[in-house]
Amino acid sequence: MTTTEIDYIKTHFKWAFSWWNFFSRYFIVTGPIAITSISFSMFYGGFKFGHIYKDNFMNSFFFTALGGLLLGVFFIYYTIRRINIENKFLLIELPKHISFDDIPEKILSTKWFVTTKKDEFIQVSTNITFFSWGELITIINNADNCILVNSRPIGRQPFTFNRDRVNFEKLKALLQ
Numbered sequence: 001m002t003t004t005e006i007d008y009i010k011t012h013f014k015w016a017f018s019w020w021n022f023f024s025r026y027f028i029v030t031g032p033i034a035i036t037s038i039s040f041s042m043f044y045g046g047f048k049f050g051h052i053y054k055d056n057f058m059n060s061f062f063f064t065a066l067g068g069l070l071l072g073v074f075f076i077y078y079t080i081r082r083i084n085i086e087n088k089f090l091l092i093e094l095p096k097h098i099s100f101d102d103i104p105e106k107i108l109s110t111k112w113f114v115t116t117k118k119d120e121f122i123q124v125s126t127n128i129t130f131f132s133w134g135e136l137i138t139i140i141n142n143a144d145n146c147i148l149v150n151s152r153p154i155g156r157q158p159f160t161f162n163r164d165r166v167n168f169e170k171l172k173a174l175l176q
Helices: 003-012 019-049 060-085 100-107 163-175
Strands: 090-093 113-117 121-125 135-142 146-153
Touching: 003 135, 003 146, 019 060, 090 163, 100 113, 100 121, 100 163, 135 163, 146 163
Parallel strands: none
Antiparallel strands: 090 146, 113 121, 121 135, 135 146
């Protein structure tokens, strides 16, 4: 992590945009987009060829297309929302008796592993869980005895199911 990235994080409270992250994390949105596109094509074909008008207006073809459309839009929204939430840093104010240099010692009491320790930041990796292949927790030293914390998935997993929130609360409780 460079000083430019750290400065960007300190001012914007989120990771800087990179094309690699776009392709590795947002690529999963193509599935819900495909579901939504197929549903739109079902509506188009249903109206064009009269499948929606057969028997009555409320037939199974209509409900299948509508269900696929709603499901696709929901998954697009949920996926993009989770990825954007896991891109942000949260601020934790350290208690008076704990400094930034004491954090690795506190982390040793958990099952997390300190992978990188520098003057400006600490990176910690977590274990594999049922919903995650592990997360990389980044802790950045901020001014006035505060730290910025982010938890994002390691590897090709685009997002975790609220695991970032669990890691944040665990770290917050550990430092209190």
